[in-house]
Amino acid sequence: MPTSQDIKIxxxxxxxxxxxxxxxxxxxxxxxxxxFKNTWALPGGLVGNEESLEDAIQRELREExxxxxxxLEQLYSFGRPGRDPRNxxxxxxxxxxxxxxxxxxxxxTDAGDVAWFNIKKIPKLGFDHAEIIQRAHERLKNKLLYxxxxxxxxxxxxxxxxxxxxxxxxxxxxxDRRNFKKKVSKYGFLDETTERQQLEGAGRPGYLYxxxxxxxxxxxxxxxxxxx
Amino acid sequence: MPTSQDIKIxxxxxxxxxxxxxxxxxxxxxxxxxxFKNTWALPGGLVGNEESLEDAIQRELREExxxxxxxLEQLYSFGRPGRDPRNxxxxxxxxxxxxxxxxxxxxxTDAGDVAWFNIKKIPKLGFDHAEIIQRAHERLKNKLLYxxxxxxxxxxxxxxxxxxxxxxxxxxxxxDRRNFKKKVSKYGFLDETTERQQLEGAGRPGYLYxxxxxxxxxxxxxxxxxxx
DNA sequence: TCAAAAGTGTTCTTCGTACACCCATGA
DNA sequence: TCATGGGTGTACGAAGAACACTTTTGA
Numbered sequence: 001m002p003t004s005q006d007i008k009i010x011x012x013x014x015x016x017x018x019x020x021x022x023x024x025x026x027x028x029x030x031x032x033x034x035x036f037k038n039t040w041a042l043p044g045g046l047v048g049n050e051e052s053l054e055d056a057i058q059r060e061l062r063e064e065x066x067x068x069x070x071x072l073e074q075l076y077s078f079g080r081p082g083r084d085p086r087n088x089x090x091x092x093x094x095x096x097x098x099x100x101x102x103x104x105x106x107x108x109t110d111a112g113d114v115a116w117f118n119i120k121k122i123p124k125l126g127f128d129h130a131e132i133i134q135r136a137h138e139r140l141k142n143k144l145l146y147x148x149x150x151x152x153x154x155x156x157x158x159x160x161x162x163x164x165x166x167x168x169x170x171x172x173x174x175x176d177r178r179n180f181k182k183k184v185s186k187y188g189f190l191d192e193t194t195e196r197q198q199l200e201g202a203g204r205p206g207y208l209y210x211x212x213x214x215x216x217x218x219x220x221x222x223x224x225x226x227x228x
Numbered sequence: 229m230p231t232s233q234d235i236k237i238x239x240x241x242x243x244x245x246x247x248x249x250x251x252x253x254x255x256x257x258x259x260x261x262x263x264f265k266n267t268w269a270l271p272g273g274l275v276g277n278e279e280s281l282e283d284a285i286q287r288e289l290r291e292e293x294x295x296x297x298x299x300l301e302q303l304y305s306f307g308r309p310g311r312d313p314r315n316x317x318x319x320x321x322x323x324x325x326x327x328x329x330x331x332x333x334x335x336x337t338d339a340g341d342v343a344w345f346n347i348k349k350i351p352k353l354g355f356d357h358a359e360i361i362q363r364a365h366e367r368l369k370n371k372l373l374y375x376x377x378x379x380x381x382x383x384x385x386x387x388x389x390x391x392x393x394x395x396x397x398x399x400x401x402x403x404d405r406r407n408f409k410k411k412v413s414k415y416g417f418l419d420e421t422t423e424r425q426q427l428e429g430a431g432r433p434g435y436l437y438x439x440x441x442x443x444x445x446x447x448x449x450x451x452x453x454x455x456x
Numbered sequence: 457t458c459a460a461a462a463g464t465g466t467t468c469t470t471c472g473t474a475c476a477c478c479c480a481t482g483a
Numbered sequence: 484t485c486a487t488g489g490g491t492g493t494a495c496g497a498a499g500a501a502c503a504c505t506t507t508t509g510a
Binding site: 387388410425 | 492
């Protein structure tokens with residue numbers, strides 16, 4: 001049994017963003033310090049002694065990327081000895097969802113650069129971060145099917161087609177427009193506004209919808225479970 | 229940002245067992261040391277410097293309870309400052325499934341006592357262990373519905389009624405015998421043996437079944453997903 | 457008037473659910 | 484012969500999947 005322990009504890013964040021142009025994207029930083037200097041990696045860092053894990057993640061994201069996250073959930077903890085070449089580090093990974101347009105990325109000194117990468121064009125990463133991302137993507141795919149978290153990635157008002165494209169981007173498979181709308185609408189937590197979409201080219205503009213969180217919570221309390 | 233970190237890292241195990249007499253049970257130890265001396269708690273302890281998290285859990289279980297676990301899965305990490313009254317401890321919780329009859333419980337010096345408790349009769353626990361157990365139970369309920377892990381709790385050969393009772397015990401709701409058998413059987417990973425159940429009283433003895441893991445993996449590879 | 461994107465309903469099949477009687481065994 | 488527990492099938496309704504044409508707009 002260990003008598004004196006020498007393990008560090010860190011948090012890492014897999015931050016997903018979505019835009020209809022870029023599809024599903026991921027927030028990465030370029031490391032400015034060893035190890036893995038100059039390679040891309042997940043934002044994250046050591047947890048402070050008096051700080052909760054969630055606070056640590058938010059602080060690191062603020063410091064390293066300038067982003068403030070709304071939807072955040074614990075993903076998994078990675079603790080294999082040797083996953084960090086310096087010393088033993090157990091990392092508690094979180095994943096989060098943000099609207100990329102709501103922030104301007106700002107790298108700090110530890111991070112030479114910050115950028116969004118399309119989920120299908122992730123560069124070679126340091127540590128075991130590729131594995132963490134894969135697990136996060138799996139989780140997101142699953143979660144999207146039984147919790148209405150997709151709205152965290154969209155603007156407050158959005159055309160139905162955006163929601164549908166988001167689902168197709170995350171799940172990476174085609175979705176039938178009519179069946180999708182039927183399924184989502186039946187819960188009644190989407191409010192249709194009178195506003196219309198601004199299309200860039202030709203086409204019939206769609207109505208904008210708004211996610212009504214209150215209605216969703218009421219439903220949930222009544223035992224109605226969202227499922228796509 | 230923290231410069232020197234003083235956080236300990238521990239693992240805790242929520243071990244579920246099942247017997248048809250006792251129903252769904254949980255393995256707890258009575259603490260022999262402070263804090264929470266003499267109160268019941270989850271088995272667990274600090275992680276060694278060179279030890280993987282899974283190894284740490286298995287070692288602690290061996291030391292504190294005499295049990296060796298087969299099915300083990302990471303549950304969640306608990307890190308709220310103050311959850312341990314001594315110093316900051318982040319605990320990575322696992323949950324596991326065992327056949328209680330396969331082991332004799334053996335407390336060691338850190339643990340004054342070890343025992344199985346019915347899931348509905350859990351005593352007052354130290355730390356935030358009640359919360360951990362609740363989360364584990366939720367996870368088990370969900371997992372049981374889309375992965376055939378129930379067999380980890382049963383003998384190699386078992387009558388169908390045992391499987392059904394297990395599901396009722398974990399999910400805490402009645403299940404229709406005929407529909408349940410239809411659903412499980414359609415996957416074809418249960419082999420019927422020619423042996424019959426040994427009933428204790430009167431009644432028609434049922435056939436014994438065996439979970440065919442190979443067939444299940446083949447199905448899974450083909451994209452067939454188990455669901456109850 | 458053409459191209460692009462959104463809006464909309466029906467049919468068929470599959471799956472979930474509800475439900476009751478007979479059979480084998482031990483006492 | 485009675486009590487106990489195991490074995491089995493059908494009918495109904497709900498939900499999922501497949502599928503195509505019309506409408507609005509900009510160029």
